[in-house]
Each structure stands twice: as C-alpha cells, then as structure tokens.
Amino acid sequence: MKDVNAHRKRRAGSRARLLLGAACTVAIAxxxxxxxxxxxADLTGPPGATLKAAAERSGRYFGAAMGGDRLxxxxxLTIANREFDMMTxxxxxKPDATEPNQGQxxxxxxxxxxxxxxxxxxxxxxxxxxxxxQQPRFWGSLSSSSLRAAMIEHINGVMTHYKGKLAYWDVVNxxxxxxxxxxxxxxxxxxxxxxxxxFRAARAADPSVKLCYNDYNIENWTYAKTQGVYNMIRDxxxxxxxxxxxxLQTHFTGGxxxxxxxxxxxxxxxxLGVDVALTEADVTNASxxxxxxxxxxxxxxxRCVGITTWGVRDSDSWRGSENPLLxxxxxxxxxxxxxxxxxxxxxxxxxxxxxxxxxxxxxxxxVTGQPGxxxxxxxxxxxxxxxxxxxxxxxxxxxxALSGWTVLLTLGGGQSIxxxxxxVNTGTSGTVSVRNATYxxxxxxxxxxxxxxxxxxxxxxxxxxISCTSx
Numbered sequence: 384m385k386d387v388n389a390h391r392k393r394r395a396g397s398r399a400r401l402l403l404g405a406a407c408t409v410a411i412a413x414x415x416x417x418x419x420x421x422x423x424a425d426l427t428g429p430p431g432a433t434l435k436a437a438a439e440r441s442g443r444y445f446g447a448a449m450g451g452d453r454l455x456x457x458x459x460l461t462i463a464n465r466e467f468d469m470m471t472x473x474x475x476x477k478p479d480a481t482e483p484n485q486g487q488x489x490x491x492x493x494x495x496x497x498x499x500x501x502x503x504x505x506x507x508x509x510x511x512x513x514x515x516x517q518q519p520r521f522w523g524s525l526s527s528s529s530l531r532a533a534m535i536e537h538i539n540g541v542m543t544h545y546k547g548k549l550a551y552w553d554v555v556n557x558x559x560x561x562x563x564x565x566x567x568x569x570x571x572x573x574x575x576x577x578x579x580x581x582f583r584a585a586r587a588a589d590p591s592v593k594l595c596y597n598d599y600n601i602e603n604w605t606y607a608k609t610q611g612v613y614n615m616i617r618d619x620x621x622x623x624x625x626x627x628x629x630x631l632q633t634h635f636t637g638g639x640x641x642x643x644x645x646x647x648x649x650x651x652x653x654x655l656g657v658d659v660a661l662t663e664a665d666v667t668n669a670s671x672x673x674x675x676x677x678x679x680x681x682x683x684x685x686r687c688v689g690i691t692t693w694g695v696r697d698s699d700s701w702r703g704s705e706n707p708l709l710x711x712x713x714x715x716x717x718x719x720x721x722x723x724x725x726x727x728x729x730x731x732x733x734x735x736x737x738x739x740x741x742x743x744x745x746x747x748x749x750v751t752g753q754p755g756x757x758x759x760x761x762x763x764x765x766x767x768x769x770x771x772x773x774x775x776x777x778x779x780x781x782x783x784a785l786s787g788w789t790v791l792l793t794l795g796g797g798q799s800i801x802x803x804x805x806x807v808n809t810g811t812s813g814t815v816s817v818r819n820a821t822y823x824x825x826x827x828x829x830x831x832x833x834x835x836x837x838x839x840x841x842x843x844x845x846x847x848x849i850s851c852t853s854x
Contacts, residue, residue: 430728434503434709434720435468437727441682442734444469445691445727446508449661451475451492453699454499458714462695463503464822467551468501468804471508471662471691476540479517481541481712488540497548501516504804504820504834508662508691509545511554511597512538513581516557521571531573534583547770547801547839553597553630554585561600563611569687579624586625589802591770591839597630597662602653603642613651618656628661628688631729633677634702637667646680653686663693665700665707669719674709678726685732690723756781759790759851763842764835770801771842775817777851778831785853790817790834793848798840806834814848 431437438445444470453459463470473490474480481487500507515536525533531592543551555578567808585594588727598614601609613627619626629652635641642648649659661681666673668825681687694700696710709720758778763773775792779785792815794800799812806817823832 398849399439400843416588429740431724434466434724435500437724439468440691441726441728441730441732442728443681444506445472445685446505446689446691446849447695448473448691448693449496449511449695449699451495454483454495459699461500461694462714463712468505469508469691470496470687471510472496473693473794474517476509476541477511477517477692478514478522478537479519482519482537485519486520486536486540488544488800490541490544492543492777493616497545498757501804502807504806504822505751506550506802506804506837507548509541509592510554510662511556512541512585513554513570514556515566515570518569527573529769530569531577531580534570534573534581535575537589538581538584539751542592545592546589547591547799547837550587550594550802550837551593551595551628551660552585552589553681554594554626555598557583557599557851558596559598559601559611559615561606561608563607563613571738579619580617582625590768591629593658593664594625595628595630595633595658595660596626600636600661601629602631602633602645602648604644604648605642609648613655616652616655620657626657626813628658628660631661632663633661633665633742634693634694635666635673635677636705637670637673640671641666641673641676643676646683647739648678648683649687653684659689660688661690664690665693665702667702667705667707669707669709669717671696671719671722674719675722675726675797676853679729680721680731682726683732685735688734691811756783757785757788759849761792761846761849763845766842768836769841772834772835772840773846774835775806775849776833777826777832779826779828779853782828784828785826788819788826788851788853791815791848791850791852792817792846794838794846795840795844798838798844800836800838802837805832808836 385801392844434445445467447463447467448471450473472493476494478491481490497507506626522530522533558566558578565571582594598612601612603609616626616629652659681690692708696712697703697706697708698712700708710716736782758780760776761770762774764774777788794812800808800815803817805820805823807820809816817834826832
C-alpha cells in the first residue's frame, strides 16, 4: 500500500486545483447523442469493436496503467488484453522502484509488467525517470552536484536496461508549479538546466525511444502552468534539446473541468513539433460528455498519438471512490466507454505516417512473401535516425481458414528487432521468425492480420526476404 498511498498523496493537490479551476472553464459541448453525429473519418476498414482497434484505425493507440498486483487479477488482464495496446506501469518503473540503493538497480517489478504487455502484443510507455516524488532514499542526502550526477546515472542505468524496448519515456514528471514557474524541489536546486540535462542524458542512453515531458493541470491553454511548460518546450525545440512529446495527464473532476480550449492546447504544443498524448486520463463519475470531449479533441489533432486511462476499472483507480474509469468494479463497460469508442471510430485525422503507407524510396520497396494460401507483405511505417517501425500483413489467400502462421523475415546488416506486437519472435537479427500470438492465429479465407515491430538500425534497406507458412 505504500506506493498506492504515495500516488494518492501526489494527486490530492492536483484534484483540488482542478476543482478550483473548473468554474473558470467552459465545457466542450459534446453529448452522448452528439457523438453519433461526428463526421466519420475516411479511413479504410470497418469501425473498431474495441478501444485499441478503434484507435488503431487512425494510427493512434489506446492504453492503460497497471500495477504489479494486477498481474494476478484475471478480470483486469482479460479487459487489458482485449481493449488496450499500450501499457504504463503505475509505480514499477519509477526511480525508487528501479534503484533502491545507489548503483544497485532492480528491474524485476518493471520487467514483469513489460513482459506481460509485450507478450500480449502491447507496446510500453516508461514512467518516469526524474521526478520530485518517489525518489530513491539516498537522493535526499546528496549535495546538488552529487544529486545531478545521481540523476544522470539513474537515467543511464534504467534506459540502458530498456534500450530499444519502449515506445515512450516520461523523462521528467511534474516539474512546474501552478504559477508557471519551476516547482521547488531538490532536483530544481541542482540548477535550472536540470530538465535539459535529463533529456540530453536520456537521448544519449537510447536514441530510438520518444522522450516526453509529463504534467497535470496543463490542459487549459489560459493557465499559467500550461504557458510555463509551453515556453520550456518552445525553448527546447529552438535549441535542439531532444524532446519528442508532451504528456497531458488529463485528470478531470466532472462538471465543467474539461476546458473549452483543450483542443487549442493540444494543437499549440503540436505546432512546436512535438507529439502530444493524454497520459493518465480519468474523469469523476466517468462523465460521458467529458470522456467524449477529451477523445474528440485528441482525434482532431494529427499529432495527438494516443490516450491512456490511469487504470482499467474503478477498483483499479487511485480515485476509486469517484468511479472515474471506463469499466465498473464488475468489469462492465460504462456509457462513457461507448462514447469514447464512437469518438475513436469517428476520427477525421490520422497520426502522420501511420494511416497510409509512406512513399518509400526505390531502394526500399514493399516485400511480399511467397504466393499460396499464406502470404506476407512488409511495409515501412515510420523511420527515424537509428531505427524504424515496420508492419507485416499476413494474408490468407486460400479457401480455408489458417490455424496458425509463421513469418520468416530477413533483416539487413545492422538491423535488429527491439519489440514485436501481435506476434511472438524468435531471434532479433538476421533471419527472424515471428509466429502468431495466441489470439490472431486463426485467419479466415481472404482475410488478413498484421503484426508490428520496432527495429534498431537504418530503415533504408528493406528486409531481403520474407515468407509465410501455416500448419
């Protein structure tokens, strides 16, 4: 209960401030009836029947947070496996959990969540590397210069362990005060450049993962705190400090606490050249209007890459008495679930580079497997310096259903697999075998399924050979 209580304590202040700010905001007028009138996105394929399927239509994700205690909770795991494609550890990757003693790291709790998530086709968001809360005990006794060095060593140690494995890292969490200035903390006492130092250390430790700043009460564009974070990100981008995304926690408290300018906030951050994400969403009494509104706002901003709810059922929530999540204590979806699902399916924008195959240079054409009942086609989804995201479509061109499939994918020199979802890989370099996950081995006649992967190395060379076989 120690970690749970710490989480509750750190949120109490934000909830009070959200309540105070509610009267000063205007709600986005979206009712459960209005959800059905949204213009449907011109995206291929039928509407998604689950949160993750609906989000993936526009290249986005829909995630949740889980603690280690949920690994033995079958009710939680059933919903998580069915509905979500991104997972965040509640406490297990925070500084106190990963480095209990100086220079001695313990990744067992974080790895347990990572392993479960990736084995079920999910990507993982790391949370968090540097924060004023839940710090290793020894940080409290260090001088400013020693603390700065300890912070950087912590970032190096944790990110080296997870190098190439995660989709995002919350590098710095909650470093701003409500007045728009920096929060007073032992990390701030090391110098005003400590956040920049954290991001530069993180990029050096893992060039492939997206690096994020994460905070609460930055959803309302007119708030001083929002402007403080915005000015920092603008400064970082102008000077080449490696920040890739901004996470807005999106804890709302019912009434009118969803700002009418929320979409403006998302767009304003995105216009700086960073992705935005809703990272810890929950709403008092699971207000259908507010859940639909926050989802719609994200869907309207092309660089809003996804939404994460902080838990799955009300019984998982740090705000449990307020019943703020999309599933009730009996694992039943609420009306808010349907409003979110409809808003996801109605997305009229897509994340750049994910919804349609990008234009690939002549040297990297799509590669198709051998003809027959089972074929496999590779496409490059998103390249970056030092890595890329790929996708393989497994198609059944035969007249009977497949009962399983295996794809052999030959990578180029210097390329290696870092993470696979919707499949299980054997090997990480050279010729890699990927077989179906437990839930997508059955492929009907003239139907298809996909698996994705993150890889280290240059995207300039497409896989040299690809083939698909089935039992």
